[in-house]
Amino acid sequence: MSLGHNARRRLIIAASFLVALVLSILPWPVWTEQFRPDWVALVLIYWCMALPTRVGVGTAWSVGLMLDVLYGSMLGENALAKSLIAFLTVRFHLQLRMFPRWQQAVVVLLLVAANNLLVLWIKNLAGQAPSTWSYLTPSIVRMLLWPWLFVILRDIRRHGNVS
Amino acid sequence: MLLISGWQIRAPSNLTRFVLLALLSVSLMLLDARGHHLQKIRAGLTVLFRPIQMVAAIPIRVGSAVIDFIHGDETLRAEAERLRSEQPILLARLQKFEAIEAENAHLRQLLGTSALVAERAVVAELLEVASEPFRRTVVIAKGVKDGLYLGQPVIDAYGIRGQVSEIGVLQSTAILITDPGHAIPVQVNRNGLRAIAFGTGAPDTVSIRYLTASSDIKPGDLLVSSGIGGGFPFGYPVAKVKKIVNDPNESFLDITATPVAQLSHNKEVLLIWPAKSVLPVEAKKPAEIKKPVPQSKLVEPKKPAVVPQPTVVEPAKPAEGATP
Numbered sequence A: 001m002s003l004g005h006n007a008r009r010r011l012i013i014a015a016s017f018l019v020a021l022v023l024s025i026l027p028w029p030v031w032t033e034q035f036r037p038d039w040v041a042l043v044l045i046y047w048c049m050a051l052p053t054r055v056g057v058g059t060a061w062s063v064g065l066m067l068d069v070l071y072g073s074m075l076g077e078n079a080l081a082k083s084l085i086a087f088l089t090v091r092f093h094l095q096l097r098m099f100p101r102w103q104q105a106v107v108v109l110l111l112v113a114a115n116n117l118l119v120l121w122i123k124n125l126a127g128q129a130p131s132t133w134s135y136l137t138p139s140i141v142r143m144l145l146w147p148w149l150f151v152i153l154r155d156i157r158r159h160g161n162v163s
Numbered sequence B: 001m002l003l004i005s006g007w008q009i010r011a012p013s014n015l016t017r018f019v020l021l022a023l024l025s026v027s028l029m030l031l032d033a034r035g036h037h038l039q040k041i042r043a044g045l046t047v048l049f050r051p052i053q054m055v056a057a058i059p060i061r062v063g064s065a066v067i068d069f070i071h072g073d074e075t076l077r078a079e080a081e082r083l084r085s086e087q088p089i090l091l092a093r094l095q096k097f098e099a100i101e102a103e104n105a106h107l108r109q110l111l112g113t114s115a116l117v118a119e120r121a122v123v124a125e126l127l128e129v130a131s132e133p134f135r136r137t138v139v140i141a142k143g144v145k146d147g148l149y150l151g152q153p154v155i156d157a158y159g160i161r162g163q164v165s166e167i168g169v170l171q172s173t174a175i176l177i178t179d180p181g182h183a184i185p186v187q188v189n190r191n192g193l194r195a196i197a198f199g200t201g202a203p204d205t206v207s208i209r210y211l212t213a214s215s216d217i218k219p220g221d222l223l224v225s226s227g228i229g230g231g232f233p234f235g236y237p238v239a240k241v242k243k244i245v246n247d248p249n250e251s252f253l254d255i256t257a258t259p260v261a262q263l264s265h266n267k268e269v270l271l272i273w274p275a276k277s278v279l280p281v282e283a284k285k286p287a288e289i290k291k292p293v294p295q296s297k298l299v300e301p302k303k304p305a306v307v308p309q310p311t312v313v314e315p316a317k318p319a320e321g322a323t324p
Helices: A005-024 A030-035 A039-050 A057-071 A077-091 A093-098 A101-125 A138-159 B014-035 B039-048 B050-070 B072-111 B295-306 B318-322
Strands: B002-004 B007-009 B120-127 B137-140 B153-155 B160-167 B172-176 B183-188 B194-199 B206-209 B222-225 B237-245 B254-259 B268-273
Touching: A005 A039, A005 A057, A005 A138, A005 B050, A030 A138, A039 A057, A039 A077, A039 A093, A039 A101, A039 A138, A057 A077, A057 B014, A057 B039, A077 A093, A077 A101, A077 B014, A101 A138, B039 B050, B039 B160, B050 B072, B137 B160, B137 B268, B183 B237, B206 B237
Parallel strands: none
Antiparallel strands: B002 B007, B120 B137, B120 B268, B137 B172, B153 B160, B153 B268, B160 B172, B183 B194, B183 B222, B194 B206, B206 B254, B222 B237, B237 B254
């Protein structure tokens, strides 16, 4: 490995966020919308839990802002929601690490639901809130996806020797 | 711990950072939503992130290329056949249309109102990226230099799709009529009853609100743009009424309609430049329609438009409404 340890870590984290961003604007058939996971939030929760001193509120805010630009939503909308997730995850990362995987998944559900609720409030203030209940179903998919994503990202982290 | 010129500065705690960034986000949102002060910054950032969008669009492009490759010949031939058979019919209709247009202009002259001049239209390609979940937006591969303007109508071969909501350097965003932040003034084609069609966030539904139980509207009615407000030209098909629920506990009917335009299918849209508005008074203030108006604001001016119904109901057309 020619890269320094720091540079490699940054590269891997940045790449994982980039993949998450691409995945979140990847076009799917419309009916899958209710099941579309919030990739950025999941990757963010993982990194905040694994490396709370490296990835935190600042990273979350910038990635959220990128998501805002890509989605064309109000600038700062997703940035705020993502930094809330990061803040909570970093605050409780020690407890989270101790939880068994399924319990982590439940916490992820709560975190992502908090994110959704915040975005919904902001959208409602701007008069853009969707008037369907199906807005809340994606959180459950995110919960089911968590264990798999956790394993994948952990392997990437260990393989890339990121700490 | 940071050491700056002999002073020891503690790095801000997690909570401090969160509070600061939250304040920053809120101020960004206010700047963005209230005054549109961030258009330039956003346009610049969009150019910067264009590679991400291009990467996201790759799977669909590759997919359609592969499909074209596998049964390209047959489909192309069938398509050409279909188009060839359609063309004479359309041309025949167009002949009649020109005569009617001339007659219409003549009648308008007699009435003393301004005639509708032909509209300019341009085909624009869509970029295959997903919108934010539960928002309905599309990315158009046209920018400032193509002469787009905010609030410009976006249509397809079947009806109105939406309007341009954001203009960038290389690409623009259009908000569809099904977006929860969108509303379009419509009228029932059968009798001219005016209403407003709100997007719901569901992919194939708009809701018609604030119509009372006595309104003359039936399932199957075609709703066309009414031209009021000056944003959309008059007479383009918008949606077909699907279901009407009359709940006596509610003051208004619960009406759902299906958009006529193929909102989720086509790869291309038409951008039109309406030449002249029918209502010159409304046309003076296009600034109001440049962003989807918050629904709370829309509630007040609607009541007078809906409650009194001095519309001329033509009695000779019972058959049209009966076929849903």
